[in-house]
Amino acid sequence: MADVRALRIGGFSRAIVWRPWWRVLAVGVALLLSLSSCLALGKVPLGPTALWHALCTPSSDTGLIVWQLRLPRILLGALVGGALALSGWLLQQVMRNPLASPDTLGVTSGASAAAVGYLSLLAADSGSAWLPLAAAAGALVAVGLVYRLAWHRGTTPLRLVLMGIGLSALLTAATTYLLVSSAFSTTLSAYVWLTGSVYGGNWSDVARLAVGVAVALVAMGALMRHALLAGVDDALAVGIGVRVQVMRGALTLLAAVLAGLAVAWGGAIAFVGLIAPHLAKRLVRIPGTAQVVMSIALGAIIVMLADLAGRTLFLPRDLPAGLFVAAIGAPFFLMLLIRQVR
Amino acid sequence: MTRLSANDLTLGYQRQVIMRELSLALPESRISVLIGANGCGKSTLLKALARLLTPWQGQVMLDGDDIHHQPTRRVARTLSLLPQHPVAPEGITVRQLVSLGRHPHQSWLAQWSEEDERQVELALMRTDLTAQAHRSVDTLSGGQRQRAWIAMAVAQDTPLMLLDEPTSFLDLTHQMEVLELLKSLNRESGKTIVMVLHDLNLACRYADHIVALRDGAIVAQGAPQAVVTRERVKDIFQLECRIIEDPFFHTPLCIPFGPGSRSVGGESGLSGQGAPSMQTTESSSQQNMHTGSKHVTAGWEIDG
Numbered sequence: 049m050a051d052v053r054a055l056r057i058g059g060f061s062r063a064i065v066w067r068p069w070w071r072v073l074a075v076g077v078a079l080l081l082s083l084s085s086c087l088a089l090g091k092v093p094l095g096p097t098a099l100w101h102a103l104c105t106p107s108s109d110t111g112l113i114v115w116q117l118r119l120p121r122i123l124l125g126a127l128v129g130g131a132l133a134l135s136g137w138l139l140q141q142v143m144r145n146p147l148a149s150p151d152t153l154g155v156t157s158g159a160s161a162a163a164v165g166y167l168s169l170l171a172a173d174s175g176s177a178w179l180p181l182a183a184a185a186g187a188l189v190a191v192g193l194v195y196r197l198a199w200h201r202g203t204t205p206l207r208l209v210l211m212g213i214g215l216s217a218l219l220t221a222a223t224t225y226l227l228v229s230s231a232f233s234t235t236l237s238a239y240v241w242l243t244g245s246v247y248g249g250n251w252s253d254v255a256r257l258a259v260g261v262a263v264a265l266v267a268m269g270a271l272m273r274h275a276l277l278a279g280v281d282d283a284l285a286v287g288i289g290v291r292v293q294v295m296r297g298a299l300t301l302l303a304a305v306l307a308g309l310a311v312a313w314g315g316a317i318a319f320v321g322l323i324a325p326h327l328a329k330r331l332v333r334i335p336g337t338a339q340v341v342m343s344i345a346l347g348a349i350i351v352m353l354a355d356l357a358g359r360t361l362f363l364p365r366d367l368p369a370g371l372f373v374a375a376i377g378a379p380f381f382l383m384l385l386i387r388q389v390r
Numbered sequence: 391m392t393r394l395s396a397n398d399l400t401l402g403y404q405r406q407v408i409m410r411e412l413s414l415a416l417p418e419s420r421i422s423v424l425i426g427a428n429g430c431g432k433s434t435l436l437k438a439l440a441r442l443l444t445p446w447q448g449q450v451m452l453d454g455d456d457i458h459h460q461p462t463r464r465v466a467r468t469l470s471l472l473p474q475h476p477v478a479p480e481g482i483t484v485r486q487l488v489s490l491g492r493h494p495h496q497s498w499l500a501q502w503s504e505e506d507e508r509q510v511e512l513a514l515m516r517t518d519l520t521a522q523a524h525r526s527v528d529t530l531s532g533g534q535r536q537r538a539w540i541a542m543a544v545a546q547d548t549p550l551m552l553l554d555e556p557t558s559f560l561d562l563t564h565q566m567e568v569l570e571l572l573k574s575l576n577r578e579s580g581k582t583i584v585m586v587l588h589d590l591n592l593a594c595r596y597a598d599h600i601v602a603l604r605d606g607a608i609v610a611q612g613a614p615q616a617v618v619t620r621e622r623v624k625d626i627f628q629l630e631c632r633i634i635e636d637p638f639f640h641t642p643l644c645i646p647f648g649p650g651s652r653s654v655g656g657e658s659g660l661s662g663q664g665a666p667s668m669q670t671t672e673s674s675s676q677q678n679m680h681t682g683s684k685h686v687t688a689g690w691e692i693d694g
Contacts, residue, residue, distance in 0.1 A: 052485055054502050065504035144477070222455065273501050277490060279479020283442055287473065288546060289466025289494035333481045333526060 052336075060111060062272070065336025072338050075331070075345045082349045086122045086356045087114055091363060110239045115249075124249035125355045125369060126348035127257045128314030129324070133347025134268065135306040137328070137340060138323030141278045142299045143205040146329075149306035149322035152213040153300070154190035157219035159311040162186020164223050179241070180312035187308035190215060192362035195300065202293045208300075208355075244317025245371025246355055253313055260309040267302050268340070276335055317370040320347050323381045330384065350377065391418040393582065394439060394469070394550055398448035400440050401431070401606075408519040409606030410432045411448065416599070419580045421573065423593040426603035427627050432586045433474065433554055435603070439584065440471040440552045466494035470543040474554040478527045484538050485523040488513050491545035513545035517571060533564030540571060551575070553585040557592065565589070571595045590627075594641040596617055602626055 053064045066072070068269060087103075088094045092113055094102060102110035166182035187353045191353060193299050198207040223242075226233050233347040238246075267277070277285060285292050307321065324347035332339040354372035361367075399521040401408045408431045416422050416439075424432040437443040439450055441457045450457040457465055472492070480486055491513070492506040495601070500506075514520045517537040522530065527538060536556060542549055557565040574598055575581045587593040593600060594614040601611040602618075604626050610617045619642075623631045629646050636643040 052483075052489070052502075056502070056504070056506060059499050061500045061502045061506075065486070141479070144479075146480075203462075230492075270498055273493070273496065276479060276482070276486070277493065279477075279482065280490065281473065281477040283437075283471070283473035283477075284476045286442055286462065287440060287466065287471030287543075288491060289463035290460060329481065334483055334486065335479055335481050336486070339481075 054377060062337075065334050066337050067334065067338065068332065069338070071331050072341055074138070075342055075349075079345050079349055080357075082352045083122060083126075086352050087118050089356060089360050091117060091359075097189075100197055109257045114224040114244040120251045120254045121249040121355065122352055123254045124257065124313060125246040125351040127254065128246060128310045128317060129262050129347035129349070129351030130178050130344040131257075131261050131264070131306045131310040131347075132314075132317065132321040132322035132338065135263070135303040135310065135330070136347075137325040138268075138299055138303040138306070139321070140325055141275050141335070142296055142303070143209055144279055145205065145209060146326065147322070148209065149319075150303070150322070151216065152209055153304065153307075154215045154219060154318045155195050155304060155307040156311060157216040158190020159183040159187040159308065160316050161219040161223045161226070162189070162244055163241050163315070164226045164230075167238045167241070168226050168234045182310040183241075183260075183315075184312035187311055188304055190219060191300065191304040191308075195297070203296060205216075221239060240368050241315045242370075243368040244311075244315035244373065245358070245368035246314055246351070247366060247368065249313070257309060257313050261306070264302060264306050264309070271302060272337070272340075275340075276300075279335065314351070315370060317351065317366070317373055319370075319373050319377055320350050323377050324350055326381065326384065360371075393415055393418055393453050394584070396435070396439065396448065397451060399438060399445050399450065400437075400447040401434050401443060401445055402591070403434075407446075407606075412606070412608060413448075414601065414611075416582065416584055418582050419576070420598040421576050421583045421585075421596055422599040422601060423634050424584070424586045424601045424603060425590060425593050425626070426609075430603045430626075431606040432603050434606075436552055436554050436584065436586050440469065440488055441465060441520060442473075443473070449497035463494045466546065466548070468548055469550040469552065470548040471547040472539050472543050472551070472553040472556060474558065478530075478535075482527050483523065484513065484527055484541075485510065485520055485532070486547045486622045487527050487538055488519075488523075488541045491542040491547075493589050494546065509547055511547050513541040516544055517541040518573070532560055533567060536568055537571065538565065540568065544575065550582045550584070551582075553583070555586050555588060556677065557587065559591065565592060572596070590644050591636070592617065594643065595636065614641050618644060 053066055055062045055064050084099070086098045088096070090113070092110065094110060094114070098110060099114070102108065102114040105111045106115045136159070137148045138153060139150065140146055142148070143152065160186060163179060163183040166179055194208060194211045196204065196209040200207070225240055230238070272289070277290055278295065278299055280294050283294070311317070325343045327346050328339055328342035332342045350373060351369055354376065355369035357372040357376070358367040358369045391413040397411045397413055400410050412435070423437060426432045440446055441450065441462070444458060451466060452460065465555065465685045471498065489502070489506065489510045492509060496503070496520065511520070514523050516670060517540055519541055520538055522534060526533060530538060540556065553572070556568050560568065569592060572583055572585070576583050597614055599611065600614050600617045602609045602622060610622055611624060618633060619632060620633050623629055623633070623644055623646075630648070631646040633642050633644055
């Protein structure tokens with residue numbers, strides 16, 4: 049069996065698709081390289097020995113920079129990117145559409161509307177501490193609404209996508225209205241949020257997001273078989289005993305939670321959710337474990353590098369990572385599509 | 391004996407009734423084929439038998455219980471289904487596709503047991519796909535792809551298999567190949583096979599039991615020899631034809647003709663009807679070789 053490997057421990061068994069393993073390994077190496085270059089580069093650039101020294105002495109000046117400023121921000125970016133990539137991969141499976149992404153279901157527009165609403169209406173009284181919660185709630189409410197509107201004795205992928213697009217347009221209008229009608233300073237911070245940024249990420253952010261993502265990954269492990277099944281048509285799925293609506297609901301919920309968590313801490317950076325799974329599918333054609341791992345790793349790398357570009361290219365300015373995800377990601381994505389057509 | 395039957399089934403989509411109070415019992419360990427013109431309800435009936443469609447009235451009974459009252463996973467261990475235009479997930483390999491058929495035998499814990507693997511390899515072997523198992527389904531030819539779908543149903547390891555037009559879009563060779571495969575599954579493993587087929591002659595060759603439908607009602611059912619007669623074909627398909635014995639399978643062979651057909655040296659019913667507008671002399675005489683010749687039919691006719 050070259051393509052599918054069995055993992056069996058007692059009654060527990062899984063089919064693992066590991067081919068091509070060397071590409072997965074290469075992406076692992078790329079992840080480590082990105083991590084170390086993100087740690088080394090910044091306002092205070094560090095050479096390999098200086099970086100090693102800083103990592104070994106957390107209380108030194110450079111140690112503080114690396115451990116308290118750079119590492120949490122990098123990890124936050126990686127978690128945000130990985131979560132969005134997995135969310136995008138799941139949605140592309142469930143919707144059977146390569147254009148599906150967390151944006152499609154209204155995750156980004158819901159989170160954006162809620163975040164901008166919070167910033168312009170509530171932040172003056174309660175500070176920005178509750179911003180992640182507001183954004184996550186907005187994302188989940190939007191997905192719930194899309195699901196409810198698309199429901200007519202069950203849902204179909206097409207109806208979900210169309211409802212998502214419709215609701216997104218409405219929410220974007222609401223966001224724009226809030227932006228133009230609120231104070232200038234609010235508009236500025238709202239814009240940074242809307243572009244997507246992991247600026248000022250600290251260890252407690254990382255810990256909270258990591259717990260959320262870990263729980264989602266366990267759920268993903270349980271739902272992996274269904275994530276593959278989501279790609280077959282409904283008639284066939286019923287034929288092999290799948291409760292199609294339950295499966296679709298569970299996978300959509302998982303994707304929405306992942307994207308909700310990510311936008312809560314990373315802002316509207318969701319373009320990652322479209323390009324990372326696309327790239328992963330080009331590197332690992334066979335859907336399965338390797339493709340999922342690849343998506344997550346690529347999502348993490350993209351956001352890490354985008355954030356690195358944001359905080360180093362235009363020093364002393366610190367630009368939001370989302371800008372570079374779009375500025376570098378979009379042309380790259382277009383190039384991929386153009387090459388695919390040929 | 392029957393495991394799958396329909397009692398007073400009324401089926402429809404939205405507000406449109408497709409069939410009323412239809413009852414049907416499908417013989418166990420036999421190949422049953424539903425035939426009829428487009429829109430007669432044969433695919434709808436198959437969908438209802440496979441629990442894809444909830445009946446307005448009546449029930450589909452599987453092993454003595456209403457199929458809609460049984461857990462769908464339990465049904466899937468007894469009955470497999472190949473719909474008309476199945477969609478495969480992007481990039482999936484043949485082996486992965488076939489292993490999806492193991493779904494009803496798997497649980498949260500056990501998702502790829504040794505039995506799963508054994509059944510998948512067996513299904514690949516039976517459908518002659520072992521060499522293609524690592525390939526992506528997108529890269530297969532039409533015939534191979536259809537075999538892969540059937541392999542998935544075989545891996546499901548069910549005593550009953552329902553198939554909606556398993557030969558559509560296949561060339562003649564691959565139509566035969568698929569039907570031979572199904573026949574061997576029936577003969578060697580005793581599987582009950584129920585399928586919709588468009589081609590009446592293939593239906594006659596491979597069916598033990600034919601169910602002929604017209605306007606959502608059963609017109610006739612039974613062995614091909616008993617069901618396929620000239621009057622019935624005219625009744626079901628609004629088509630003139632002659633029925634002769636298939637020289638190879640000894641089943642009824644239907645030779646349809648229209649007002650434009652011309653048979654050189656044919657019998658009175660055939661020749662002289664309408665103008666020979668569409669055919670050249672050459673193709674007419676070829677047609678004659680295959681159909682009209684008295685030497686081939688040797689006088690044996692069911693009808694006509």
